[in-house]
Amino acid sequence: MRIAIIGTGYVGLVSGVCLSDFGHHVTCIDKIEDKIGRLNRGEMPIYEPGLDEMISRNVASGRLSFTTDLAQPVAEADVVFIAVGTPSRKSDGHANLTYVYAAAREIASAVRGFTVLVTKSTVPVGTGDELERIIAEASPKADVAVVSNPEFLREGAAIADFIAPDRVVVGMNDVRARDVMAAVYAPLDAQRHPVIFTTRRTAELTKYAANAFLALKLAYINEIADLCEQVGANVQDVSLGMGLDTRIGQKFLNAGPGYGGSCFPKDTLALVKTAQDHNSPIRLIETIVGINETRKRAMARKVERAVGGDLRGKTVGILGLTFKPDTDDIRESPALSIVQALLDKGAHLQAYDPEGIPAARQMMPELDYKSDVDSVAEGADALVIITEWKQFQHLDFDKLKSLMASPVLIDLRNIYKAEDVRAKGFVYDGVGHG
Numbered sequence: 001m002r003i004a005i006i007g008t009g010y011v012g013l014v015s016g017v018c019l020s021d022f023g024h025h026v027t028c029i030d031k032i033e034d035k036i037g038r039l040n041r042g043e044m045p046i047y048e049p050g051l052d053e054m055i056s057r058n059v060a061s062g063r064l065s066f067t068t069d070l071a072q073p074v075a076e077a078d079v080v081f082i083a084v085g086t087p088s089r090k091s092d093g094h095a096n097l098t099y100v101y102a103a104a105r106e107i108a109s110a111v112r113g114f115t116v117l118v119t120k121s122t123v124p125v126g127t128g129d130e131l132e133r134i135i136a137e138a139s140p141k142a143d144v145a146v147v148s149n150p151e152f153l154r155e156g157a158a159i160a161d162f163i164a165p166d167r168v169v170v171g172m173n174d175v176r177a178r179d180v181m182a183a184v185y186a187p188l189d190a191q192r193h194p195v196i197f198t199t200r201r202t203a204e205l206t207k208y209a210a211n212a213f214l215a216l217k218l219a220y221i222n223e224i225a226d227l228c229e230q231v232g233a234n235v236q237d238v239s240l241g242m243g244l245d246t247r248i249g250q251k252f253l254n255a256g257p258g259y260g261g262s263c264f265p266k267d268t269l270a271l272v273k274t275a276q277d278h279n280s281p282i283r284l285i286e287t288i289v290g291i292n293e294t295r296k297r298a299m300a301r302k303v304e305r306a307v308g309g310d311l312r313g314k315t316v317g318i319l320g321l322t323f324k325p326d327t328d329d330i331r332e333s334p335a336l337s338i339v340q341a342l343l344d345k346g347a348h349l350q351a352y353d354p355e356g357i358p359a360a361r362q363m364m365p366e367l368d369y370k371s372d373v374d375s376v377a378e379g380a381d382a383l384v385i386i387t388e389w390k391q392f393q394h395l396d397f398d399k400l401k402s403l404m405a406s407p408v409l410i411d412l413r414n415i416y417k418a419e420d421v422r423a424k425g426f427v428y429d430g431v432g433h434g
């Protein structure tokens with residue numbers, strides 16, 4: 001198969017590279033010349049374990065290439081994937097489809113022969129219909145079947161998620177596209193990685209329904225964690241006791257500072273809007289959007305309590321800025337709100353993150369960035385773990401104690417057992433430990 005992918009962001013790049021690894025001929029296209037230039041020089045625009053090795057292997061085999069020019073690869077393609085960004089619109093939280101529609105117009109004038117156009121970007125229900133209309137208007141003779149094939153990959157585990165997915169969802173209204181999409185995913189073992197064929201609107205909604213459900217699970221366990229703190233219970237044991245019920249499942253039951261990232265905050269908001277627009281509001285999701293927002297700032301109050309109630313003039317060491325480990329992404333990271341709330345309370349902050357500092361510097365220039373854990377601990381009145389990087393999982397508490405002004409650890413990811421840290425002479429607080 002010849003495949004063109006428009007957009008080399010997280011989803012586009014990982015999908016393109018993995019599809020070439022399946023054996024297809026893939027061209028990844030992006031308007032940003034610098035990004036394509038870097039990819040062609042073998043430099044990675046994102047941090048994702050295993051991606052660089054997979055890119056060089058497939059570039060060397062001649063199956064993967066990068067370009068800024070859409071016309072030729074799209075003309076030759078059997079399948080064109082749109083994987084451009086769909087950020088939240090500032091005005092109303094709806095998904096901003098400007099980039100998707102602009103890509104569709106360009107594709108419409110470049111396609112030759114029957115072509116399957118697939119949205120990989122997360123797009124609201126009905127976007128496929130609108131794409132069909134745009135293509136018919138831009139290029140009435142173009143023979144294009146519009147398909148929805150949402151991507152469920154997680155940052156940090158993106159390659160494994162793409163090549164060994166729990167499922168692939170493909171939605172279409174044109175039967176000709178079914179065989180083409182079946183061929184795209186033919187290298188997957190269908191028993192272990194089923195491809196579900198459905199209508200286009202169903203596929204579009206499935207993605208939002210799945211992400212919002214996971215966000216709901218997180219918001220729920222986070223509220224249970226708060227209750228644990230009030231009634232003297234332990235949320236980790238509650239999670240275990242709940243999660244071993246296979247109907248519930250153990251994943252996404254780790255209480256923490258609230259969810260972040262490029263998907264959950266955006267997709268929950270977009271689902272809320274779509275549901276309201278169709279006069280079928282989903283109040284559960286409306287509620288968790290608010291719960292998650294207020295939770296992040298509430299974490300700063302936890303820090304305030306741990307240092308005795310007043311942060312003015314205190315130095316707080318921040319460990320972890322990215323929204324989760326194994327990524328350099330700080331988009332919607334809980335750290336952004338927590339840091340702001342701590343600054344508002346008068347704290348001086350020194351921070352370290354293994355991969356997130358370049359992005360963090362742009363969004364939070366006022367932080368004092370350090371190059372390792374020890375420098376963050378130096379003179380600090382408290383350390384706060386915001387992201388559970390593996391570098392933070394075996395801290396040398398004796399050393400940290402000697403470096404800090406006062407030994408206080410607020411572990412917002414429950415990496416440590418309270419008794420172990422307290423035995424080292426620290427004041428310790430986690431999440432959901434009553």
Ligand code: UDX
Binds near residue numbers: 252
């Ligand atoms: C998510 C979905 O998992 C993925 O299927 C979709 O395609 C994109 O959105 P991602 O945003 O990469 O992926 O991260 P994920 O691992 O799902 O974590 C999202 C947020 O939830 C993070 O902030 C993470 O720290 C938080 N989280 C996750 C918890 O707080 N506790 C958990 O138990 C799991």
